[in-house]
Amino acid sequence: MKIEIIDFSREYSDDFKNLNVEWLQKYFVVEEADEKMLTQPEAEILGKGSKIYHKLHTNAAI
Numbered sequence: 001m002k003i004e005i006i007d008f009s010r011e012y013s014d015d016f017k018n019l020n021v022e023w024l025q026k027y028f029v030v031e032e033a034d035e036k037m038l039t040q041p042e043a044e045i046l047g048k049g050s051k052i053y054h055k056l057h058t059n060a061a062i
Contacts, residue, residue, distance in 0.1 A: 001057055008052035013041060016052065 008016075017038040024030045037044040045052055 001059060004056045006054050006056060008041065008046060009054060010042075012054045016041060016054070 020034075020038050021030055024034055041052060
């Protein structure tokens, strides 16, 4: 399996939001501030100096 860590990409923004919403719903509650951050990660997270990374993996041999 090949694993790659990349910086935030709009291509994966829906996956980023869905994963976080699922986690919040399981352990907490999705609040208005969470929804805003996850819907607008470029402005609400990246624009404020934080980072978002994605882990990509494939079944290809390394």
